[in-house]
Amino acid sequence: MKVLNLKNIFILYKKRQKKLGGVFFSETGEGRDLDLEDIEVCDLGGWLVPFDQADEFEALYLGRKDKEIWDNERWDNMYIFVDYMFDGNSVSVKFDKYEYDTQIFEEYETQKEVGTLKTRPIEELWKELNIPE
Numbered sequence: 300m301k302v303l304n305l306k307n308i309f310i311l312y313k314k315r316q317k318k319l320g321g322v323f324f325s326e327t328g329e330g331r332d333l334d335l336e337d338i339e340v341c342d343l344g345g346w347l348v349p350f351d352q353a354d355e356f357e358a359l360y361l362g363r364k365d366k367e368i369w370d371n372e373r374w375d376n377m378y379i380f381v382d383y384m385f386d387g388n389s390v391s392v393k394f395d396k397y398e399y400d401t402q403i404f405e406e407y408e409t410q411k412e413v414g415t416l417k418t419r420p421i422e423e424l425w426k427e428l429n430i431p432e
Contacts, residue, residue, distance in 0.1 A: 319394055321377075322353040324360050329380060343381040346374060347394060
């Protein structure tokens with residue numbers, strides 16, 4: 300039985316990203332926190348950058364050049380999510396690019412910029428997005 304520790308989790312992530320042909324740069328924890336004996340694990344969001352572009356991205360990433368990263372659609376298209384799957388003593392990871400409706404976010408940003416953004420109860424948003432309460 301393999302012990303789930305920080306080193307083994309990173310080896311698992313590294314093997315999976317190598318198989319996908321890139322380097323994963325984490326940006327956010329996406330929730331589903333799980334406390335194991337000596338580590339905490341959660342789903343992640345970040346960029347899976349092809350090996351041949353990783354050095355260029357790494358310079359921006361380590362230089363905290365967030366604006367340059369987000370303003371370039373090239374990097375935006377590499378944004379991906381990593382979900383862990385835990386089954387008994389086994390853990391695995393899944394890299395996935397969830398598509399979302401960017402129009403909602405664009406409208407929000409436009410309203411925020413021109414000062415017309417209004418808040419409303421979360422229940423209204425659930426109905427608009429067809430999310431059951």
